[in-house]
Amino acid sequence: MSASSPVPHGSANTLVTELTRPAAGVVLLVVEGEVDTLTAPALGEALTGLVATDPESATVAVDLSGVGFLASSGLAALIHAAHRAGAQGRALHLVGGSRAVTRPLEVTGSDRLFTLHADLSALLGEGATG
Known part of the structure; x- marks a missing residue:
């Protein structure tokens, strides 16, 4: 399964998302x-x-390694998704992310809502078993 949905708001404000299945039992949204x-x-x-x-x-899981900036509106979307996943009894995993992405998570304490992974291999080592 692979779907790409670019958001055309000009070249500076384009967000590309792709839903993939990198391993059995793992669904990854690459942003x-x-x-x-x-x-x-x-x-x-x-x-x-x-x-x-x-x-x-x-x-x-959400791979944020390609995200260079995370505004509060994006943080709110991630938090909302974490709550929806939690209501289903599962965690929302976050992969990668620059300091510009991880800092807002840490400052707000919302990093505790997610299972964080340094990179995709760390996720797959853990996620592929469950």
């Missing part, structure tokens, strides 16, 4: 670009699709 007020709605839609993935036993 590239800047997450700001203009692109956060597209991130929210992509996260809704991710969390709605069947089976509910699948590990759901």
Whole structure:
């Protein structure tokens, strides 16, 4: 399964998301670009699709290693998705992310809502078993 949905708000405000299955039992949303007020709605839609993935036993993760900026609107979309995943009894995993992405998570304490992984191999080592 692979779907790409660019958000055309000009070259500086383009967010690309792609839903993939890098391993059995793992569904990964790869996000590239800047997450700001203009692109956060597209991130929210992509996260809704991710969390709605069947089976509910699948590990759901977001790869943020291609994100250079995370505004509060993007953080809110991630938090909302974490709560939806939690209501299903599963964690939302976050992969990678620059300091510009991890710092807002840490400052707000919302990093505790996610299972964090340094890179995709760390996720797959853990996620492929469950």
